[in-house]
Amino acid sequence: MHFLPLRTVRGKLLLLAIAVEALMLTxxxxxxxxxxxxxxxxxxxxxxxxxxxxxxxxxxxxLAQRDYATVQAVLDESSAVDGIDYLAVTxxxxxxxxxxxxxxxxxxxxxxxxxxxxxxxxxxPRYDVVIPVDAYGQKLGxxxxxxxxxxxxxxxxxxxxxxxxxxxxxxxxxxxxMALLGYxxxxxxxxLTVASRAVAAGNLTPxxxxxxxxxxxxxxxxxxAMSRAIAERIRxxxxxxxxxKRLAQAAEAGAREKTAFLATVSHEIRTPMxxxxxxxxxxxxxxxxxxxxxxxxxVKLSGESLMRVLNDILDFSKIDAGQLSLEKVPLNLPxxxxxxxxxxxxxxxxxxxxxxxxxxPDLPVQIVSDPVRLRQILSNLVxxxxxxxxxxxxxxxxxxxxxxxxxxxxxxxxxxxxxxxIPSDKLEMIFAPFSQAESSTTRxxxxxxxxxxxxxxxxxxxxxxxxxxxxxxxxxTFSFSINCRMSEMPHARAxxxxxxxxxDNSLAGKKILLVEDTPVNQILGRKLLAKFGCExxxxxxxxxxxxxxxxxxxxxxxMDMQMPNMDGLEATRQxxxxxxxxxxxxxxxxxxxxxxxxxxxxxxxxxxMDDFIAKPFRADSMLEVIRRHCLxxxxx
Amino acid sequence: xxxxxxxxxxxxxxxxxASVAHAQGSSFKIGIAPHTSARVILEMYQxxxxxxxxxxxxxxDIQTAPDFTEFGRRALNQEYDLAITxxxxxxxxxxxxxxxxxxTYKAEFKAVALVTKDSKYRKPSDLNGATVLALSPSSLVSxxxxxxxxxxxxxxxxxxxxxxADSVSRQVLAGDAALAFTSLANFQKLPAEQQDALxxxxxxxxxxxxxxxxxxxxxxxxAKVDAALWSFAASDEGRKYLEQNKLEGYxxxxxxxxxxxxxxxxxxxxxxxxx
Numbered sequence: 001m002h003f004l005p006l007r008t009v010r011g012k013l014l015l016l017a018i019a020v021e022a023l024m025l026t027x028x029x030x031x032x033x034x035x036x037x038x039x040x041x042x043x044x045x046x047x048x049x050x051x052x053x054x055x056x057x058x059x060x061x062x063l064a065q066r067d068y069a070t071v072q073a074v075l076d077e078s079s080a081v082d083g084i085d086y087l088a089v090t091x092x093x094x095x096x097x098x099x100x101x102x103x104x105x106x107x108x109x110x111x112x113x114x115x116x117x118x119x120x121x122x123x124x125p126r127y128d129v130v131i132p133v134d135a136y137g138q139k140l141g142x143x144x145x146x147x148x149x150x151x152x153x154x155x156x157x158x159x160x161x162x163x164x165x166x167x168x169x170x171x172x173x174x175x176x177x178m179a180l181l182g183y184x185x186x187x188x189x190x191x192l193t194v195a196s197r198a199v200a201a202g203n204l205t206p207x208x209x210x211x212x213x214x215x216x217x218x219x220x221x222x223x224x225a226m227s228r229a230i231a232e233r234i235r236x237x238x239x240x241x242x243x244x245k246r247l248a249q250a251a252e253a254g255a256r257e258k259t260a261f262l263a264t265v266s267h268e269i270r271t272p273m274x275x276x277x278x279x280x281x282x283x284x285x286x287x288x289x290x291x292x293x294x295x296x297x298x299v300k301l302s303g304e305s306l307m308r309v310l311n312d313i314l315d316f317s318k319i320d321a322g323q324l325s326l327e328k329v330p331l332n333l334p335x336x337x338x339x340x341x342x343x344x345x346x347x348x349x350x351x352x353x354x355x356x357x358x359x360x361p362d363l364p365v366q367i368v369s370d371p372v373r374l375r376q377i378l379s380n381l382v383x384x385x386x387x388x389x390x391x392x393x394x395x396x397x398x399x400x401x402x403x404x405x406x407x408x409x410x411x412x413x414x415x416x417x418x419x420x421x422i423p424s425d426k427l428e429m430i431f432a433p434f435s436q437a438e439s440s441t442t443r444x445x446x447x448x449x450x451x452x453x454x455x456x457x458x459x460x461x462x463x464x465x466x467x468x469x470x471x472x473x474x475x476x477t478f479s480f481s482i483n484c485r486m487s488e489m490p491h492a493r494a495x496x497x498x499x500x501x502x503x504d505n506s507l508a509g510k511k512i513l514l515v516e517d518t519p520v521n522q523i524l525g526r527k528l529l530a531k532f533g534c535e536x537x538x539x540x541x542x543x544x545x546x547x548x549x550x551x552x553x554x555x556x557x558x559m560d561m562q563m564p565n566m567d568g569l570e571a572t573r574q575x576x577x578x579x580x581x582x583x584x585x586x587x588x589x590x591x592x593x594x595x596x597x598x599x600x601x602x603x604x605x606x607x608x609m610d611d612f613i614a615k616p617f618r619a620d621s622m623l624e625v626i627r628r629h630c631l632x633x634x635x636x
Numbered sequence: 637x638x639x640x641x642x643x644x645x646x647x648x649x650x651x652x653x654a655s656v657a658h659a660q661g662s663s664f665k666i667g668i669a670p671h672t673s674a675r676v677i678l679e680m681y682q683x684x685x686x687x688x689x690x691x692x693x694x695x696x697d698i699q700t701a702p703d704f705t706e707f708g709r710r711a712l713n714q715e716y717d718l719a720i721t722x723x724x725x726x727x728x729x730x731x732x733x734x735x736x737x738x739x740t741y742k743a744e745f746k747a748v749a750l751v752t753k754d755s756k757y758r759k760p761s762d763l764n765g766a767t768v769l770a771l772s773p774s775s776l777v778s779x780x781x782x783x784x785x786x787x788x789x790x791x792x793x794x795x796x797x798x799x800x801a802d803s804v805s806r807q808v809l810a811g812d813a814a815l816a817f818t819s820l821a822n823f824q825k826l827p828a829e830q831q832d833a834l835x836x837x838x839x840x841x842x843x844x845x846x847x848x849x850x851x852x853x854x855x856x857x858x859a860k861v862d863a864a865l866w867s868f869a870a871s872d873e874g875r876k877y878l879e880q881n882k883l884e885g886y887x888x889x890x891x892x893x894x895x896x897x898x899x900x901x902x903x904x905x906x907x908x909x910x911x
Contacts, residue, residue, distance in 0.1 A: 061674035066710075067702045135675065136682040138698060 009189065010182035017178050021171055029163035036159055040152040047083065048129045048147055055143055056133050059089060063097075063133060063140040072098035085126050085146035092132075092139045099144075108144045125149035188216040192223055204231045255321050262317050263600070267562065269310055270594030274616035275520035277303045281619060282527050307616060312450040315376075316433060319457045326370040326461055330487045333367055333411075334359070336375060337396060344382050353389055355382070357396035364400055364409070366487035373458050374482065378413065380451045381478050385417035392418030392475070407486045410464070414479045421472035430468065431456040455480075507623070508533030510555040510630050515545040515571065516592065517563040521615075525558065525592075528619050532626070542566025546574055554587060555630050559609065561593035561600065568593070569607040576608035588629035592617070663695035664688065664854075667716030669707050669725060669846070670700045670772070672822060673803070680881065681720075683873040691864040692857070703797070704772035708908050711735070717851045718861065722776035723844025723893070724900030732905065735849035737894060738862050742884035745845025746820040747780040749838035750808055757814065757837060760788035766814035767794040769804050774907045779900050780840045781817030809833055821845075824882055844893050848886075 055078055062070035075087040079100040086101030088108050102108060111130035126146040133141045191209045198206035204227070211221040280300045284293065318324040337357040348355035378396065385394040397414040422430060433453035459466045463483030470476035512534045514525045522538055529536045537552065539545040541563040549557070557575075559568040572589050579586060591604040594615040601612045611625050666685065668677045681698045689696045699716065701707035704725065711719045712733045719729055722745065729735040751757045768785070770778035778797065785793065796813065798804050804816040805826055820839065823831065848865060850858055868874040869886045878885050 060678070062702075064674040064678050064698065065670065065700050065702045070702070135678045138678060138682065138685060 008186070010179070010186045014175060014178050014182055018171055018175050021174055022167070025167035025170060029160065029167055032163060033156060033160060036156060037152070040155065044127050044147050044149065044152065048127065048145075051078075051084070051145065051147075052129065052131045052143065055087070055145070056131065059133060059143070060135045060140060063089070064135065068097050072100070075100040083148055083151070085148045086144075088144040089133070090142045090144065092141060094142070097141060102144075102146075109146065125153050185216070188212070188220055192216075192220060195223065195227070199227060199230070204234055258317070259321055262314060266310065266314055267594040270615040271518055271521065273303060273307060273310075274594065275518070275524060277307070277616045278524035278528070278619075279520065282524070285531075303616075312454060315454050316450050316457075319454065319461070324461065326373060328368050328485075329371065331367050331369050331371040331374070332365060333363065333398070334365060336371060337378075337398065340375065340378050340382060340396065343379075344386060347383075347386050348394065351386065351390065353386065353391070354393040355386070355395070356393070357398065359397075360399040362400060363398055364486050367409075367411070367484045368487050369482065369484040370462065373462065377455050377458050377462075377480065378415070380455045381415040384451060385415050385419060385476070385478075389417045389419030389475070394418075401481075403483070408483065409486060410481050410483055412479065412481045414477055416475065416477045418475040421474050421476055422468065422470040423472050424470075427468055427470060431466065507626060507630060510534045510626075511537065511553065512626070513537050513539060513545060513548055513554040513557045514592075515539045515542065515557060515563070515568060516560045517541055518560075521560075528622060531619075532623060534626075540564075542568060542571030542574075545571045546578075549575055549578075549587070556626060557587060557589045558592045558613075558626075559589050561591060561604070568609075569603060572604075572607045572609050590625055590629065663697045664692055664717045665697050665699055665715065666718045666720065667707065667711055668698060668700045669719075669721035669775075670703055671722070671775070671777075671819065671846070672825075674700050680877075683877045684868055687868040687871060687873060688861075688864055691867060692860065704775040704778075705907060706772075708774055708904060712908070714851060714853070717854050719849045719851070720846050721849070723847055723897040724776050724779065724904055725774070726844065726847035726849055727894045727897040727901035728904050728908075729849050730894060731901065734852035736852060736855060736858060737889050738848040738850055738858070739865055739886040740847045740889055740893075741845050741878075742887045743821065743845065743882055744842035745776075746842055747777040747817060747840040748820050748823055748836045749781060749784065750805060750816050750818060750823065750834045751814065751837050752809055752811075753833050753835045755814065755835070760785070760790055760838075763788075763790050763815060764792050767796055767812070769796050769798050769807055769813040769816035771804070771817070772797055774904045776843060776900060777817050777819050779903055780843070784817075784838055784840075805830055805834060821882060844889070844897050847889065847894070 055074070058074045058078070059071045062068070062074065071089055075089065075098050078084065079087045084101070086099065088099035088102050089097045090108070091097055096104070096108070099108075109126075109128045112128045125148075127149055128146045129144070131143045132139055133143050188210050195206040195209045206227060208224045208227075209220040211217050211224065277300060280296050280303065284296050284300065288296065315324070337359070341355055341357055345355055382394060382396065394415065394417045397416065399412045401410045401412065403409055431452050433450055456466050459480045459482065464481035466478065466480035468476060468478050507529075510533070512529050514522065514529065514536050516522045516525055516538070517540050522540075526536050526538065537548055537554070539548050543566045545557065545559065546566075548554075559572060561568040568591065575587065575589065578584070588611075589609045591601075591609045591612045592615065593600065593604075593612075604612050610629055613622055613625055666681065666688070668681055670677065672680075677700045678698055685696045685698050701710055704721075707721065708725055708728065710716065711721070711725070711729050714733060719726075719735060721729070723740075726735070726737060730737055756762065763785070768781070770781050772778060773782075782795065785795075798807065804818050805823070807813055808816045809830065815837070820836075823834070823836070826834070850861055854861065865886060869878060877883075
């Protein structure tokens, strides 16, 4: 609809000019008609004033003589004059004595009080005059005559028609002329509009619009400059975007490489660590001298310390790479806190510290959150508190705050210690990675400085925030909150489930296929499984595993992931395929791998495995998983 | 337009009311014999009209007629309440229409024959073959003139009658006619230069001039009208009027004065009958 006149400057100017011109012409024509009417009216009155005395002079004598025939003759002759409609003479009583041009049976009209051109309703407009005929004071009669206004009306009509015609012609000619002028004046604007539309449609380099020295020309030049500047800016932005994209891709590739590197490092460290820790456990379970046992215990503690460092680095890398995914599963909060206190109670007792947890009365028992990560946060904070507290106590305090959404709540945790505290100028940096309050701290207490950084990131991932309040020498309070949902379980404080000790011989006679290519882990696996009473068959790669499964029946398969010839994933897929083809029952396959990344776990499950044991594994963890899959389920 | 219609109705009502009022108190009509032009008559008799209006208490109209014959006919038709005319018609109105003679002027009434001062006329016979002007055939002046021509045995001439008495002398001066008959009073009213350019070649004996006659239907007001006329003559306007017109005043008619006009009256009667 852009062609509507009011949408263009040219159209608006044109309409405005036409409106003004039409108004002025209307005023001009109306004023001309008014002047004509006034002038003609004056002329008619003057005419009447001139006629009357002549007529009266002509009829005075015959009236005095009562010579009405002469009066009639005078009237007849006078009415022949153009412009006189009728003439009549009455006596002073109104009796008509003579008339010309007026029907005898029709009453004579009264005198017009004023000259009104368009007030006559009849077809023949007229100016009626009534004048007494006096002579020397004697009233002889009354003269009536009517002046025809036809000529005035005709002149009025002609002036009106001609005036309107000329005005219309003038408007048409003016409109044409102004439209032409407007076109010449605004054609550059039209070109500018077209170019602007082109820019709006995406053509950032439209053909240059005409330029010139006038305002429109300068506008065109400015538009061209603007168009060039926009094109240049877009080009720069495009290049910057491409560069950013390239950098992002490079960063992504770097992150992928970093992740792969970490996975490799993790795998390559875990595999020997599995051997070291496993073999140390085996050695410690044999008859040893006191000195030997002490040395091996130190080996085990050092290995476990190394594993914690390794796990911290892996966790931090995963969080940093955005690859840490959270679970949302039901969690028994009191049980978890009890277990936490239980785990660290021995360490606390060794230092003479009291360790406890307190909860608000309305604390829900069952919540939905990520138990692993919540336990990891609390473990880090409790371990830190125990580490930096020499006297007094460490306590965990928990409270719940309902949120607006149904079932949603915010849990507030505080880990309060009476330890060495943190100087105020160091508080801000303790959540930064690789940092501790004092360099001497590292020397005295050890640690990578990653623990609180990981805690801080995990709290953020759980929808909360962490804060610390500390007084050197008085102690510290680490407070954090997480968002979670209430589970449908009742609030009653549940007692931790009583673990049913399984007899060590529960796996006796179970046929286990151990698929493992690393010799030390082959030996470790054999030894551990043998301790459980299992019958172990060894396969060194996936191909051997397939062959073994084809040759014999097994109760469970422990499958390594990275192996020569055929890896564990492919072997599992083929085993599952054979099961489908032969209709044999599903054989439990447990991944046993140093690939500790979450993606590895997913890959295992996707390939058809049933569970996952990360290296290095603890013997009891391994036993628990095997039991879960080899033995019939306990009645709940 | 509504206002205009209302105005028209009011005007119509007013005219109807005026008409009724006029019918109830009709004007007192004075008929003046057309011894001169109508305008002159109207002007001359306005003082009398105004005086009678005041004294009689009713509208008074001055009327005349195109010529003496028509005037006579209207008078005989009882159209005038008061008729003012020359003696021969006064006698006719008295005898034939019952008009009541009231007064006449003291000044004598004479008819005269006029020619231009440089006219070759020396004796009546010089008029043979000429054109003479007279007023209406039934006017006293015309009748005297015709008699004068007859008495002088002038037969071959053309008599042209002119309605406007004051035009007669002008036409003679213009050479349209050799001679004109008019009254001595009219001659004396002419401007001095006209009088100087004319000469009287014949003059009648004194005759009953203009006589005031009251219509018999107004006889009940005779005394009132008579008194009004006398009071007019005694008023300033009346004296001025009589003086300007050299009429000298009113007088009662002498015994047998009108009867003396009987021959002219008979002639007039014949003319009127002939018409």
